[in-house]
């Protein structure tokens with residue numbers, strides 16, 4: 001439920017400047033330790049379920065203990081994941097950037113275990129990308145339009161490099177192409193994002209970013225929440241069970257993809273966008 005606590009955590013001028021200039025910013029201690037621990041237990045249970053079956057539901061192939069586990073559409077798996085959708089410390093940053101005609105079009109969790117001891121450690125280029133696949137090819141404007149952003153909540157300690165950290169090229173959200181060294185080294189301006197459990201990173205979908213190798217002894221875990229405009233198609237199957245949807249308050253229902261009809265994604269009436277109604281009521285727009 002959105003509250004005064006959200007109003008107290010609206011995006012600051014410094015955060016907005018950093019987002020516009022660098023394409024991302026860090027929110028320290030976005031989650032309290034108890035919440036981080038509870039989320040980690042849930043993530044571990046999902047990962048273990050698939051490890052026990054040796055099956056990766058995303059790639060539809062074998063899953064082993066050392067493989068990166070990418071698991072989309074996880075909001076359906078537990079109400080605690082839905083609690084993060086409108087988290088008081090971070091969600092106000094989302095409406096502060098994108099406005100109110102938004103929903104969560106995509107979510108995924110990632111578990112990145114350490115590489116096996118005998119892994120090939122020769123330098124290899126990271127998987128640098130902007131989000132949203134064909135959007136980057138088929139939209140004709142330059143720089144590309146923002147359209148969406150993600151928040152990643154770190155559940156494991158990524159405060160040292162070498163732990164599968166998230167890498168970014170600050171400011172690259174306004175560039176359509178980047179130079180990738182051919183010898184496998186990092187681009188000159190690449191920056192490792194160091195974050196502790198409970199910290200969150202808010203990043204523009206256009207920011208060139210990549211996961212790095214985990215050469216530590218700890219498994220990296222992160223929850224990624226994508227928010228975009230309501231006229232953007234879902235990127236996940238979004239199979240939210242009816243009972244979870246029904247018990248959610250109207251703003252959560254909006255964030256879960258609710259609305260009155262298809263046209264309301266483009267030309268919303270108040271019933272389509274309770275977030276707008278709430279922001280108006282509190283004189284925030």
Ligand SMILES: O=C(O)CCC(=O)C(=O)O
Pocket residue numbers: 110131150164165166167209210211212224
């Ligand atoms: O796992 C990571 O650090 C990167 C995740 C990513 O590339 C993405 O969410 O688009």
